[in-house]
Amino acid sequence: MATQTLTTPKQKQTVEDKIQQLRQLYADAPEFAKTALENTLKDLASTAAQPRSRMESAGRTGVRQGTVSELTVIAPFAPGGAERLRALLQLRNGNFDDTDRVGTVHDMRFVFLDNDTKLLFATAYDGDWDIYIEDFVAKIPNEMDVLFSCFEGWPGIHNAKVKDFIANHQIPAEGWYVAHPDLTVRDVHRVKRVGKAAEEFLDKIG
Amino acid sequence: MATQTLSRPQQDQTIDQKIQELRQLYADSPVGKTALENSIPALREKLAKGLRSNESAGRVGLRQGKVSELTLIFKFVPGGAKRLRALLQVMGANFGTEKVATVHDQRFVFLDNDTKLLFATAYDGDSWDTYLDEFATKIPDELDMLFSELEEFPGFRDPSVKDWIAKYQIPAENWYVAHPDLTVRDIRRLKRIGKAAEEFLDKIG
Numbered sequence: 001m002a003t004q005t006l007t008t009p010k011q012k013q014t015v016e017d018k019i020q021q022l023r024q025l026y027a028d029a030p031e032f033a034k035t036a037l038e039n040t041l042k043d044l045a046s047t048a049a050q051p052r053s054r055m056e057s058a059g060r061t062g063v064r065q066g067t068v069s070e071l072t073v074i075a076p077f078a079p080g081g082a083e084r085l086r087a088l089l090q091l092r093n094g095n096f097d098d099t100d101r102v103g104t105v106h107d108m109r110f111v112f113l114d115n116d117t118k119l120l121f122a123t124a125y126d127g128d129w130d131i132y133i134e135d136f137v138a139k140i141p142n143e144m145d146v147l148f149s150c151f152e153g154w155p156g157i158h159n160a161k162v163k164d165f166i167a168n169h170q171i172p173a174e175g176w177y178v179a180h181p182d183l184t185v186r187d188v189h190r191v192k193r194v195g196k197a198a199e200e201f202l203d204k205i206g
Numbered sequence: 207m208a209t210q211t212l213s214r215p216q217q218d219q220t221i222d223q224k225i226q227e228l229r230q231l232y233a234d235s236p237v238g239k240t241a242l243e244n245s246i247p248a249l250r251e252k253l254a255k256g257l258r259s260n261e262s263a264g265r266v267g268l269r270q271g272k273v274s275e276l277t278l279i280f281k282f283v284p285g286g287a288k289r290l291r292a293l294l295q296v297m298g299a300n301f302g303t304e305k306v307a308t309v310h311d312q313r314f315v316f317l318d319n320d321t322k323l324l325f326a327t328a329y330d331g332d333s334w335d336t337y338l339d340e341f342a343t344k345i346p347d348e349l350d351m352l353f354s355e356l357e358e359f360p361g362f363r364d365p366s367v368k369d370w371i372a373k374y375q376i377p378a379e380n381w382y383v384a385h386p387d388l389t390v391r392d393i394r395r396l397k398r399i400g401k402a403a404e405e406f407l408d409k410i411g
Contacts, residue, residue, distance in 0.1 A: 018296040025289045032361055033354030039347040043302060055298055065298075072315050072324070084231040084238065089380040091224045094260035094270050096382045097252050106385075107310065107328045109268075109378040111277050120277070120376075122326050124311045143248075145241030146232075156237045171324075174291055175299030175314035179307075179390045183397075188385050191396040198403050 059129030061170045066181025068106060073121045075169040081150035082116035098140045103185055104132055126184040133163055221253050264334030266375045271386020273310060278325045278374045286355030287320035301348040306340055307390055330389040338368055
């Protein structure tokens with residue numbers, strides 16, 4: 001247990017301190033929220049003590065749970081950018097086998113905000129921020145430029161400033177939950193293959 | 207192939223037309239224009255394959271295969287951001303979410319100087335309504351605590367809660383999932399099979 005830096009009693013104390021602090025903060029919340037807090041405190045204390053619920057840094061910016069990190073970017077569209085991106089996305093209609101090829105993206109969404117003036121891009125990906133971006137730059141630079149040239153000030157994927165552009169518009173999450181923090185996209189491919197092989201095996205001996 | 211409504215030549219024609227429209231739209235984007243030209247062959251190929259698509263997740267939002275997206279942006283009540291931040295620091299973003307077992311991931315992002323909350327999740331199911339019903343049945347207290355920091359929140363036991371959510375949901379324009387064929391429970395099952403297979407191989411090895 002080398003990574004466990006807090007002893008259990010000390011950790012418990014920290015959790016209790018934090019819960020006390022929460023009660024104070026919730027003193028001015030609506031009555032039903034206070035009740036809800038009290039009703040859930042028991043579960044809260046045990047959840048907070050579990051290492052699985054802890055968030056860590058995803059590297060330069062953003063947070064990670066286990067092997068899965070989050071990236072949330074909101075940036076203004078360039079003039080005509082929303083129109084271009086919408087046409088491109090309508091054509092793609094969810095087809096992103098280029099992203100499949102990169103193989104580190106669990107999911108991603110494109111959401112248009114404030115009357116098509118801003119784009120929200122949110123993704124769940126495997127591993128460290130820098131490596132993730134570099135992987136995209138190396139594997140699908142054209143696709144990245146077609147998508148993200150819709151942003152005002154996008155420097156181009158081959159420009160050294162592209163990482164700064166992304167980092168400057170990224171807003172790290174305050175809370176991040178992943179159902180299977182122990183599995184990368186590739187791990188899931190592997191367990192699918194194992195599952196299929198196991199079924200075939202059982203069929204043969206059955 | 208009952209779902210395939212267009213014949214192959216018709217489909218190709220539609221793709222050509224759409225690519226032509228794209229070229230026109232990208233004409234005034236210096237970076238985008240070149241990149242579009244470079245990626246057209248690959249784009250055409252993937253569209254011809256037509257492996258995946260985006261469908262409706264029900265009342266609001268998109269779905270790919272078994273996995274749907276939900277994106278909400280709410281205004282905080284005064285002091286709400288401060289309370290929610292403290293709550294998230296104590297317990298991370300797992301609010302009995304595991305009990306519901308339909309959530310792949312979820313994030314809480316504070317926007318515009320702590321005046322707004324972005325909540326974005328990937329969940330299982332082809333029905334927005336069923337997803338919300340399950341939450342409201344299984345963890346109403348946790349949800350009340352979370353969302354009480356937001357303007358106009360009626361409480362999760364109030365029947366108007368779905369209208370409140372639908373009002374603040376912004377459907378994605380596009381949604382991609384690496385494994386659209388797997389629910390959270392499917393992945394759990396596969397993990398168990400994998401473990402059992404390893405143990406079995408160890409025993410006979």
